[in-house]
Amino acid sequence: MNIYTTAASIECHRTRIVLAEKDIAHKLHLVDEKKMPEDLLDMNPYGSLPTLVDRDLVLYDSRVIMEYLEERFPHPPLMPVGPVARGQSRLALFRVEHDWFPLVDTIETKSEKMAAKARKELSESIAATASVFAAMPFFLSEEFTLVDASIVPILWRLPHYGIELPKGSKDITDYMERVFDREGFQASLTEAEREFRL
Ligand SMILES: N[C@@H](CCC(=O)N[C@@H](CS)C(=O)NCC(=O)O)C(=O)O
Missing domain, CATH: 3.40.30.10 (Glutaredoxin)
Structure with a gap:
Protein backbone atom coordinates (compact mmCIF):
# COMPACT_ATOMS: atom_id res chain seq x y z
CA MET A 1 0.00 0.00 0.00
CA PHE A 73 -8.48 -3.27 8.33
CA PRO A 74 -11.27 -3.56 10.91
CA HIS A 75 -8.91 -4.04 13.90
CA PRO A 76 -8.63 -2.03 16.01
CA PRO A 77 -12.03 -0.54 15.11
CA LEU A 78 -12.09 3.25 14.76
CA MET A 79 -15.87 3.46 14.43
CA PRO A 80 -18.45 2.52 17.07
CA VAL A 81 -20.54 -0.60 16.54
CA GLY A 82 -24.24 0.33 16.82
CA PRO A 83 -26.10 2.29 14.15
CA VAL A 84 -27.01 5.14 16.52
CA ALA A 85 -23.42 5.63 17.70
CA ARG A 86 -22.18 5.31 14.09
CA GLY A 87 -24.70 7.96 12.99
CA GLN A 88 -23.51 10.27 15.78
CA SER A 89 -19.89 9.64 14.79
CA ARG A 90 -20.61 10.46 11.14
CA LEU A 91 -22.45 13.62 12.15
CA ALA A 92 -19.48 14.70 14.29
CA LEU A 93 -17.18 14.05 11.30
CA PHE A 94 -19.47 16.13 9.10
CA ARG A 95 -19.43 18.99 11.61
CA VAL A 96 -15.65 18.97 12.01
CA GLU A 97 -15.24 18.99 8.21
CA HIS A 98 -17.96 21.59 7.68
CA ASP A 99 -17.24 23.95 10.60
CA TRP A 100 -13.54 23.59 11.51
CA PHE A 101 -11.67 22.49 8.38
CA PRO A 102 -12.67 25.64 6.39
CA LEU A 103 -11.52 27.85 9.30
CA VAL A 104 -8.12 26.12 9.22
CA ASP A 105 -7.96 26.68 5.48
CA THR A 106 -8.70 30.39 6.00
CA ILE A 107 -6.00 30.65 8.70
CA GLU A 108 -3.45 28.93 6.47
CA THR A 109 -4.19 30.54 3.13
CA LYS A 110 -6.16 33.79 3.38
CA SER A 111 -5.33 37.42 4.27
CA GLU A 112 -4.31 38.31 7.83
CA LYS A 113 -7.64 40.06 8.40
CA MET A 114 -9.62 36.96 7.39
CA ALA A 115 -7.21 34.68 9.27
CA ALA A 116 -7.60 36.69 12.49
CA LYS A 117 -11.39 36.35 12.31
CA ALA A 118 -11.08 32.61 11.60
CA ARG A 119 -8.63 32.17 14.51
CA LYS A 120 -11.12 33.74 16.92
CA GLU A 121 -14.01 31.69 15.53
CA LEU A 122 -12.05 28.42 15.71
CA SER A 123 -10.87 29.09 19.25
CA GLU A 124 -14.39 29.94 20.44
CA SER A 125 -15.93 26.99 18.65
CA ILE A 126 -13.44 24.52 20.17
CA ALA A 127 -13.93 26.06 23.63
CA ALA A 128 -17.71 25.78 23.22
CA THR A 129 -17.29 22.02 22.77
CA ALA A 130 -15.53 21.60 26.15
CA SER A 131 -18.38 19.61 27.72
CA VAL A 132 -18.14 16.98 24.96
CA PHE A 133 -14.37 16.63 25.53
CA ALA A 134 -15.07 16.23 29.26
CA ALA A 135 -17.83 13.65 28.99
CA MET A 136 -15.81 10.66 27.73
CA PRO A 137 -12.12 9.78 27.27
CA PHE A 138 -12.43 10.36 23.52
CA PHE A 139 -14.83 12.42 21.41
CA LEU A 140 -18.30 10.92 22.08
CA SER A 141 -16.60 7.59 22.68
CA GLU A 142 -14.79 5.34 25.16
CA GLU A 143 -12.32 4.49 22.38
CA PHE A 144 -10.28 6.53 19.89
CA THR A 145 -12.24 6.91 16.61
CA LEU A 146 -12.08 8.54 13.18
CA VAL A 147 -13.56 11.66 14.81
CA ASP A 148 -10.54 11.95 17.11
CA ALA A 149 -8.23 11.30 14.14
CA SER A 150 -9.88 14.30 12.44
CA ILE A 151 -9.86 16.67 15.43
CA VAL A 152 -6.36 15.99 16.76
CA PRO A 153 -4.49 17.42 13.74
CA ILE A 154 -6.21 20.77 14.42
CA LEU A 155 -5.53 20.72 18.16
CA TRP A 156 -1.88 19.80 17.56
CA ARG A 157 -1.49 22.88 15.32
CA LEU A 158 -3.12 25.44 17.68
CA PRO A 159 0.19 27.06 18.77
CA HIS A 160 1.30 27.13 15.12
CA TYR A 161 -1.96 28.93 14.22
CA GLY A 162 -1.41 31.41 17.07
CA ILE A 163 -4.45 30.15 18.95
CA GLU A 164 -4.49 30.01 22.72
CA LEU A 165 -7.59 28.40 24.18
CA PRO A 166 -9.45 30.49 26.77
CA LYS A 167 -8.75 29.97 30.47
CA GLY A 168 -10.87 27.16 31.90
CA SER A 169 -10.25 24.84 28.94
CA LYS A 170 -8.74 22.13 31.16
CA ASP A 171 -11.08 19.43 29.82
CA ILE A 172 -9.78 20.14 26.33
CA THR A 173 -6.12 20.29 27.35
CA ASP A 174 -6.53 17.00 29.25
CA TYR A 175 -8.03 15.45 26.11
CA MET A 176 -5.12 16.84 24.10
CA GLU A 177 -2.59 15.24 26.45
CA ARG A 178 -4.42 11.90 26.17
CA VAL A 179 -4.42 11.85 22.39
CA PHE A 180 -1.00 13.42 21.83
CA ASP A 181 0.54 10.69 24.04
CA ARG A 182 -0.84 7.86 21.93
CA GLU A 183 1.72 5.72 20.19
CA GLY A 184 -0.28 5.91 16.95
CA PHE A 185 -0.46 9.68 17.04
CA GLN A 186 3.26 10.05 17.73
CA ALA A 187 4.04 7.63 14.89
CA SER A 188 1.83 9.62 12.51
CA LEU A 189 3.82 12.84 12.83
CA THR A 190 6.11 14.03 10.07
CA GLU A 191 9.17 16.08 10.93
CA ALA A 192 7.34 19.25 9.85
CA GLU A 193 4.42 18.43 12.15
CA ARG A 194 6.71 17.72 15.11
CA GLU A 195 8.04 21.24 14.75
CA PHE A 196 4.58 22.72 15.42
CA ARG A 197 5.08 21.93 19.10
CA LEU A 198 8.82 22.04 19.76
N1 LIG B 1 -11.30 17.27 0.58
C1 LIG B 1 -9.94 16.87 0.27
C2 LIG B 1 -9.06 18.09 0.37
C3 LIG B 1 -7.65 17.76 0.11
C4 LIG B 1 -6.81 18.98 -0.21
O1 LIG B 1 -7.25 20.13 -0.21
N2 LIG B 1 -5.53 18.70 -0.46
C5 LIG B 1 -4.59 19.73 -0.85
C6 LIG B 1 -3.37 19.61 -0.01
S1 LIG B 1 -3.74 20.10 1.63
C7 LIG B 1 -4.17 19.48 -2.27
O2 LIG B 1 -4.15 18.37 -2.71
N3 LIG B 1 -3.83 20.55 -2.98
C8 LIG B 1 -3.34 20.44 -4.30
C9 LIG B 1 -4.40 20.61 -5.34
O3 LIG B 1 -5.60 20.55 -4.99
O4 LIG B 1 -4.02 20.77 -6.48
C10 LIG B 1 -9.50 15.79 1.26
O5 LIG B 1 -10.00 15.75 2.38
O6 LIG B 1 -8.68 14.96 0.88
Missing part, protein backbone atom coordinates in the same frame (compact mmCIF):
# COMPACT_ATOMS: atom_id res chain seq x y z
CA ASN A 2 1.29 3.45 -0.95
CA ILE A 3 0.07 6.75 0.42
CA TYR A 4 0.95 10.15 -0.97
CA THR A 5 0.51 13.02 1.47
CA THR A 6 1.72 16.50 2.17
CA ALA A 7 4.05 16.88 5.15
CA ALA A 8 1.67 19.05 7.15
CA SER A 9 -1.94 19.40 5.98
CA ILE A 10 -4.68 18.37 8.40
CA GLU A 11 -6.49 16.24 5.80
CA CYS A 12 -3.31 14.30 5.05
CA HIS A 13 -2.46 14.04 8.73
CA ARG A 14 -5.74 12.36 9.63
CA THR A 15 -5.12 9.57 7.12
CA ARG A 16 -1.60 9.05 8.49
CA ILE A 17 -3.10 8.81 11.99
CA VAL A 18 -5.50 6.05 10.87
CA LEU A 19 -2.63 4.13 9.22
CA ALA A 20 -0.56 4.43 12.41
CA GLU A 21 -3.39 3.59 14.83
CA LYS A 22 -4.13 0.43 12.86
CA ASP A 23 -0.43 -0.29 12.37
CA ILE A 24 -0.97 -0.82 8.63
CA ALA A 25 2.19 -1.55 6.63
CA HIS A 26 2.56 1.14 3.97
CA LYS A 27 5.02 3.26 2.07
CA LEU A 28 4.65 6.97 2.76
CA HIS A 29 5.46 9.40 -0.05
CA LEU A 30 5.73 12.99 1.16
CA VAL A 31 4.80 15.22 -1.73
CA ASP A 32 5.09 18.95 -2.29
CA GLU A 33 1.58 19.90 -3.42
CA LYS A 34 3.03 22.47 -5.81
CA LYS A 35 5.15 19.81 -7.52
CA MET A 36 2.79 16.89 -7.98
CA PRO A 37 4.53 13.85 -9.53
CA GLU A 38 3.26 13.00 -13.02
CA ASP A 39 2.23 9.46 -12.05
CA LEU A 40 0.05 10.85 -9.27
CA LEU A 41 -1.64 13.27 -11.66
CA ASP A 42 -2.30 10.33 -14.00
CA MET A 43 -3.90 8.32 -11.19
CA ASN A 44 -5.94 11.05 -9.52
CA PRO A 45 -7.90 13.41 -11.81
CA TYR A 46 -8.15 15.99 -9.00
CA GLY A 47 -4.40 15.87 -8.38
CA SER A 48 -5.19 16.11 -4.68
CA LEU A 49 -3.48 14.86 -1.55
CA PRO A 50 -3.86 12.55 0.22
CA THR A 51 -4.03 9.79 -2.41
CA LEU A 52 -3.94 6.11 -1.47
CA VAL A 53 -2.87 3.37 -3.85
CA ASP A 54 -3.68 -0.20 -2.80
CA ARG A 55 -2.76 -2.52 -5.70
CA ASP A 56 -5.18 -1.52 -8.49
CA LEU A 57 -7.29 0.70 -6.28
CA VAL A 58 -6.65 4.44 -6.23
CA LEU A 59 -8.51 6.50 -3.64
CA TYR A 60 -8.52 10.21 -2.95
CA ASP A 61 -10.26 12.45 -0.45
CA SER A 62 -9.15 11.94 3.14
CA ARG A 63 -12.63 10.88 4.35
CA VAL A 64 -12.93 8.24 1.60
CA ILE A 65 -9.45 6.95 2.46
CA MET A 66 -10.12 6.76 6.21
CA GLU A 67 -13.37 4.87 5.69
CA TYR A 68 -11.72 2.45 3.26
CA LEU A 69 -8.92 1.74 5.78
CA GLU A 70 -11.52 1.19 8.50
CA GLU A 71 -13.32 -1.43 6.39
CA ARG A 72 -10.24 -3.07 4.94
Whole structure:
Protein backbone atom coordinates (compact mmCIF):
# COMPACT_ATOMS: atom_id res chain seq x y z
CA MET A 1 0.00 0.00 0.00
CA ASN A 2 1.29 3.45 -0.95
CA ILE A 3 0.07 6.75 0.42
CA TYR A 4 0.95 10.15 -0.97
CA THR A 5 0.51 13.02 1.47
CA THR A 6 1.72 16.50 2.17
CA ALA A 7 4.05 16.88 5.15
CA ALA A 8 1.67 19.05 7.15
CA SER A 9 -1.94 19.40 5.98
CA ILE A 10 -4.68 18.37 8.40
CA GLU A 11 -6.49 16.24 5.80
CA CYS A 12 -3.31 14.30 5.05
CA HIS A 13 -2.46 14.04 8.73
CA ARG A 14 -5.74 12.36 9.63
CA THR A 15 -5.12 9.57 7.12
CA ARG A 16 -1.60 9.05 8.49
CA ILE A 17 -3.10 8.81 11.99
CA VAL A 18 -5.50 6.05 10.87
CA LEU A 19 -2.63 4.13 9.22
CA ALA A 20 -0.56 4.43 12.41
CA GLU A 21 -3.39 3.59 14.83
CA LYS A 22 -4.13 0.43 12.86
CA ASP A 23 -0.43 -0.29 12.37
CA ILE A 24 -0.97 -0.82 8.63
CA ALA A 25 2.19 -1.55 6.63
CA HIS A 26 2.56 1.14 3.97
CA LYS A 27 5.02 3.26 2.07
CA LEU A 28 4.65 6.97 2.76
CA HIS A 29 5.46 9.40 -0.05
CA LEU A 30 5.73 12.99 1.16
CA VAL A 31 4.80 15.22 -1.73
CA ASP A 32 5.09 18.95 -2.29
CA GLU A 33 1.58 19.90 -3.42
CA LYS A 34 3.03 22.47 -5.81
CA LYS A 35 5.15 19.81 -7.52
CA MET A 36 2.79 16.89 -7.98
CA PRO A 37 4.53 13.85 -9.53
CA GLU A 38 3.26 13.00 -13.02
CA ASP A 39 2.23 9.46 -12.05
CA LEU A 40 0.05 10.85 -9.27
CA LEU A 41 -1.64 13.27 -11.66
CA ASP A 42 -2.30 10.33 -14.00
CA MET A 43 -3.90 8.32 -11.19
CA ASN A 44 -5.94 11.05 -9.52
CA PRO A 45 -7.90 13.41 -11.81
CA TYR A 46 -8.15 15.99 -9.00
CA GLY A 47 -4.40 15.87 -8.38
CA SER A 48 -5.19 16.11 -4.68
CA LEU A 49 -3.48 14.86 -1.55
CA PRO A 50 -3.86 12.55 0.22
CA THR A 51 -4.03 9.79 -2.41
CA LEU A 52 -3.94 6.11 -1.47
CA VAL A 53 -2.87 3.37 -3.85
CA ASP A 54 -3.68 -0.20 -2.80
CA ARG A 55 -2.76 -2.52 -5.70
CA ASP A 56 -5.18 -1.52 -8.49
CA LEU A 57 -7.29 0.70 -6.28
CA VAL A 58 -6.65 4.44 -6.23
CA LEU A 59 -8.51 6.50 -3.64
CA TYR A 60 -8.52 10.21 -2.95
CA ASP A 61 -10.26 12.45 -0.45
CA SER A 62 -9.15 11.94 3.14
CA ARG A 63 -12.63 10.88 4.35
CA VAL A 64 -12.93 8.24 1.60
CA ILE A 65 -9.45 6.95 2.46
CA MET A 66 -10.12 6.76 6.21
CA GLU A 67 -13.37 4.87 5.69
CA TYR A 68 -11.72 2.45 3.26
CA LEU A 69 -8.92 1.74 5.78
CA GLU A 70 -11.52 1.19 8.50
CA GLU A 71 -13.32 -1.43 6.39
CA ARG A 72 -10.24 -3.07 4.94
CA PHE A 73 -8.48 -3.27 8.33
CA PRO A 74 -11.27 -3.56 10.91
CA HIS A 75 -8.91 -4.04 13.90
CA PRO A 76 -8.63 -2.03 16.01
CA PRO A 77 -12.03 -0.54 15.11
CA LEU A 78 -12.09 3.25 14.76
CA MET A 79 -15.87 3.46 14.43
CA PRO A 80 -18.45 2.52 17.07
CA VAL A 81 -20.54 -0.60 16.54
CA GLY A 82 -24.24 0.33 16.82
CA PRO A 83 -26.10 2.29 14.15
CA VAL A 84 -27.01 5.14 16.52
CA ALA A 85 -23.42 5.63 17.70
CA ARG A 86 -22.18 5.31 14.09
CA GLY A 87 -24.70 7.96 12.99
CA GLN A 88 -23.51 10.27 15.78
CA SER A 89 -19.89 9.64 14.79
CA ARG A 90 -20.61 10.46 11.14
CA LEU A 91 -22.45 13.62 12.15
CA ALA A 92 -19.48 14.70 14.29
CA LEU A 93 -17.18 14.05 11.30
CA PHE A 94 -19.47 16.13 9.10
CA ARG A 95 -19.43 18.99 11.61
CA VAL A 96 -15.65 18.97 12.01
CA GLU A 97 -15.24 18.99 8.21
CA HIS A 98 -17.96 21.59 7.68
CA ASP A 99 -17.24 23.95 10.60
CA TRP A 100 -13.54 23.59 11.51
CA PHE A 101 -11.67 22.49 8.38
CA PRO A 102 -12.67 25.64 6.39
CA LEU A 103 -11.52 27.85 9.30
CA VAL A 104 -8.12 26.12 9.22
CA ASP A 105 -7.96 26.68 5.48
CA THR A 106 -8.70 30.39 6.00
CA ILE A 107 -6.00 30.65 8.70
CA GLU A 108 -3.45 28.93 6.47
CA THR A 109 -4.19 30.54 3.13
CA LYS A 110 -6.16 33.79 3.38
CA SER A 111 -5.33 37.42 4.27
CA GLU A 112 -4.31 38.31 7.83
CA LYS A 113 -7.64 40.06 8.40
CA MET A 114 -9.62 36.96 7.39
CA ALA A 115 -7.21 34.68 9.27
CA ALA A 116 -7.60 36.69 12.49
CA LYS A 117 -11.39 36.35 12.31
CA ALA A 118 -11.08 32.61 11.60
CA ARG A 119 -8.63 32.17 14.51
CA LYS A 120 -11.12 33.74 16.92
CA GLU A 121 -14.01 31.69 15.53
CA LEU A 122 -12.05 28.42 15.71
CA SER A 123 -10.87 29.09 19.25
CA GLU A 124 -14.39 29.94 20.44
CA SER A 125 -15.93 26.99 18.65
CA ILE A 126 -13.44 24.52 20.17
CA ALA A 127 -13.93 26.06 23.63
CA ALA A 128 -17.71 25.78 23.22
CA THR A 129 -17.29 22.02 22.77
CA ALA A 130 -15.53 21.60 26.15
CA SER A 131 -18.38 19.61 27.72
CA VAL A 132 -18.14 16.98 24.96
CA PHE A 133 -14.37 16.63 25.53
CA ALA A 134 -15.07 16.23 29.26
CA ALA A 135 -17.83 13.65 28.99
CA MET A 136 -15.81 10.66 27.73
CA PRO A 137 -12.12 9.78 27.27
CA PHE A 138 -12.43 10.36 23.52
CA PHE A 139 -14.83 12.42 21.41
CA LEU A 140 -18.30 10.92 22.08
CA SER A 141 -16.60 7.59 22.68
CA GLU A 142 -14.79 5.34 25.16
CA GLU A 143 -12.32 4.49 22.38
CA PHE A 144 -10.28 6.53 19.89
CA THR A 145 -12.24 6.91 16.61
CA LEU A 146 -12.08 8.54 13.18
CA VAL A 147 -13.56 11.66 14.81
CA ASP A 148 -10.54 11.95 17.11
CA ALA A 149 -8.23 11.30 14.14
CA SER A 150 -9.88 14.30 12.44
CA ILE A 151 -9.86 16.67 15.43
CA VAL A 152 -6.36 15.99 16.76
CA PRO A 153 -4.49 17.42 13.74
CA ILE A 154 -6.21 20.77 14.42
CA LEU A 155 -5.53 20.72 18.16
CA TRP A 156 -1.88 19.80 17.56
CA ARG A 157 -1.49 22.88 15.32
CA LEU A 158 -3.12 25.44 17.68
CA PRO A 159 0.19 27.06 18.77
CA HIS A 160 1.30 27.13 15.12
CA TYR A 161 -1.96 28.93 14.22
CA GLY A 162 -1.41 31.41 17.07
CA ILE A 163 -4.45 30.15 18.95
CA GLU A 164 -4.49 30.01 22.72
CA LEU A 165 -7.59 28.40 24.18
CA PRO A 166 -9.45 30.49 26.77
CA LYS A 167 -8.75 29.97 30.47
CA GLY A 168 -10.87 27.16 31.90
CA SER A 169 -10.25 24.84 28.94
CA LYS A 170 -8.74 22.13 31.16
CA ASP A 171 -11.08 19.43 29.82
CA ILE A 172 -9.78 20.14 26.33
CA THR A 173 -6.12 20.29 27.35
CA ASP A 174 -6.53 17.00 29.25
CA TYR A 175 -8.03 15.45 26.11
CA MET A 176 -5.12 16.84 24.10
CA GLU A 177 -2.59 15.24 26.45
CA ARG A 178 -4.42 11.90 26.17
CA VAL A 179 -4.42 11.85 22.39
CA PHE A 180 -1.00 13.42 21.83
CA ASP A 181 0.54 10.69 24.04
CA ARG A 182 -0.84 7.86 21.93
CA GLU A 183 1.72 5.72 20.19
CA GLY A 184 -0.28 5.91 16.95
CA PHE A 185 -0.46 9.68 17.04
CA GLN A 186 3.26 10.05 17.73
CA ALA A 187 4.04 7.63 14.89
CA SER A 188 1.83 9.62 12.51
CA LEU A 189 3.82 12.84 12.83
CA THR A 190 6.11 14.03 10.07
CA GLU A 191 9.17 16.08 10.93
CA ALA A 192 7.34 19.25 9.85
CA GLU A 193 4.42 18.43 12.15
CA ARG A 194 6.71 17.72 15.11
CA GLU A 195 8.04 21.24 14.75
CA PHE A 196 4.58 22.72 15.42
CA ARG A 197 5.08 21.93 19.10
CA LEU A 198 8.82 22.04 19.76
N1 LIG B 1 -11.30 17.27 0.58
C1 LIG B 1 -9.94 16.87 0.27
C2 LIG B 1 -9.06 18.09 0.37
C3 LIG B 1 -7.65 17.76 0.11
C4 LIG B 1 -6.81 18.98 -0.21
O1 LIG B 1 -7.25 20.13 -0.21
N2 LIG B 1 -5.53 18.70 -0.46
C5 LIG B 1 -4.59 19.73 -0.85
C6 LIG B 1 -3.37 19.61 -0.01
S1 LIG B 1 -3.74 20.10 1.63
C7 LIG B 1 -4.17 19.48 -2.27
O2 LIG B 1 -4.15 18.37 -2.71
N3 LIG B 1 -3.83 20.55 -2.98
C8 LIG B 1 -3.34 20.44 -4.30
C9 LIG B 1 -4.40 20.61 -5.34
O3 LIG B 1 -5.60 20.55 -4.99
O4 LIG B 1 -4.02 20.77 -6.48
C10 LIG B 1 -9.50 15.79 1.26
O5 LIG B 1 -10.00 15.75 2.38
O6 LIG B 1 -8.68 14.96 0.88
